[in-house]
Amino acid sequence: DGGITQSPKYLFRKEGQNVTLSCEQNLNHDAMYWYRQDPGQGLRLIYYSQIVNDFQKGDIAEGYSVSREKKESFPLTVTSAQKNPTAFYLCASSGARFYQPQHFGDGTRLSIL
Amino acid sequence: QKEVEQNSGPLSVPEGAIASLNCTYSDRGSQSFFWYRQYSGKSPELIMFIYSNGDKEDGRFTAQLNKASQYVSLLIRDSQPSDSATYLCAVNRNGTASKLTFGTGTRLQVTL
Numbered sequence: 001d002g003g004i005t006q007s008p009k010y011l012f013r014k015e016g017q018n019v020t021l022s023c024e025q026n027l028n029h030d031a032m033y034w035y036r037q038d039p040g041q042g043l044r045l046i047y048y049s050q051i052v053n054d055f056q057k058g059d060i061a062e063g064y065s066v067s068r069e070k071k072e073s074f075p076l077t078v079t080s081a082q083k084n085p086t087a088f089y090l091c092a093s094s095g096a097r098f099y100q101p102q103h104f105g106d107g108t109r110l111s112i113l
Numbered sequence: 114q115k116e117v118e119q120n121s122g123p124l125s126v127p128e129g130a131i132a133s134l135n136c137t138y139s140d141r142g143s144q145s146f147f148w149y150r151q152y153s154g155k156s157p158e159l160i161m162f163i164y165s166n167g168d169k170e171d172g173r174f175t176a177q178l179n180k181a182s183q184y185v186s187l188l189i190r191d192s193q194p195s196d197s198a199t200y201l202c203a204v205n206r207n208g209t210a211s212k213l214t215f216g217t218g219t220r221l222q223v224t225l
Contacts, residue, residue: 031211042117042201042215043157050211058212090156098144098205099164102213104156 002027006091006105012113013085021076021108023091032074033102035090036060049074050096078110086111116140117204119216127224132189134219136202146178146185147203157201192223
């Protein structure tokens, strides 16, 4: 089945620790995205990538880093510089055209210990 | 002014009625518009998308777009309790084909 797989489903971060969230897609999509969702708020774009080995900052990139070494994979690292990391993190992918919708993985819930 | 605005709700409709969800956007260059449904604690699920003025129907769902008024809406006919969720409007950003701006969502409650 084609889809987007995020892991883990739940993640706990200790003070000063970096954590990495995994996102893999087998939809052959060119573009991939990371969003953060806080309670009662919409989705805010952290980073996006439209092609392998290239990525761009979104609206709230500070304290996060990404890589895009393979078309299928777009991991997100939440660094210790991100002081308020508790949120629901969503990975999405899409084709590159304006009319092609984004499809989402099941998300990762990150909490502080 | 927010880039994409939605009434947060809750919008309460009785079972079998039509639910009307509205969204306004500020970027006149936006070309494509998406509606996602999000159940509590779950990820967003695509319901419909539209990029031409007018109506687009898919089963019980109709998306309506008016670019002159910068307005997009989603109608849900014969509303069911299973339609109770938060509906997110998303608009592509002018000049960046695939980047979206999301509204904060409208919570819909379908009552028995």
